[in-house]
Amino acid sequence: MSISDLYSSGAHKRNIGHFADIVKLALSDGEIEESEKKLLDRLSNILDISKEEYSSILKDPNSFPTTSASSYEERMECLYYSTRMLLIDGRVSEYGVSLLTKIAVGLGFNAESADTVVEKAIKMFLRIPDLEEFTIEISKVNK
Numbered sequence: 001m002s003i004s005d006l007y008s009s010g011a012h013k014r015n016i017g018h019f020a021d022i023v024k025l026a027l028s029d030g031e032i033e034e035s036e037k038k039l040l041d042r043l044s045n046i047l048d049i050s051k052e053e054y055s056s057i058l059k060d061p062n063s064f065p066t067t068s069a070s071s072y073e074e075r076m077e078c079l080y081y082s083t084r085m086l087l088i089d090g091r092v093s094e095y096g097v098s099l100l101t102k103i104a105v106g107l108g109f110n111a112e113s114a115d116t117v118v119e120k121a122i123k124m125f126l127r128i129p130d131l132e133e134f135t136i137e138i139s140k141v142n143k
Contacts, residue, residue: 013067015047018078020057020064021103025085027061028096035088043081066106075107076135083121083134092122109142116141 022043026036044054057064069075082103086096097118104114120141124134 011070012048014069014074016049016053016057017064017067018069018081019043019047019049019053020061021066021078021106022082022085023057023061024099025082025096025103026088028086028093028099029089029091032058033089036085039081039085039088066103068106068108073135075109076138077131078107079104079109079117079121079138080131080134083118083125087122087125097122113141113143 019040023032023040026032026040032040040054043049049057069078082100086092086100100121101114101118104118105111109117117138121134121138124137129137
């Protein structure tokens, strides 16, 4: 097995972990709504999640651990999509915020600033930022 094969499989495992985290957020209110399903479908294509992996993750997302991102850009992208999923239906539960905070720490955000990062991420999504604006603003509170 070549180094590129090892990297690819590691990157794919991270993608599966990130996708499972987003599914956990979609299920935080007990069901996956149509708008959430559309975002999951889109993200599964972006993250190269196969149909079999997709089905397995939907059945039991808790069997997939949160994995940390290998770069700051990946971390921000995962937090962006996770926050987007949390707020897609306009409702934020205490459980969803708690789960997003755990995901942020799992992604590699500092445990001491994770609450602040998540609070800022949620406030930003009230006006639906693009990924670049999101990254700039989160960088300001992530210390």
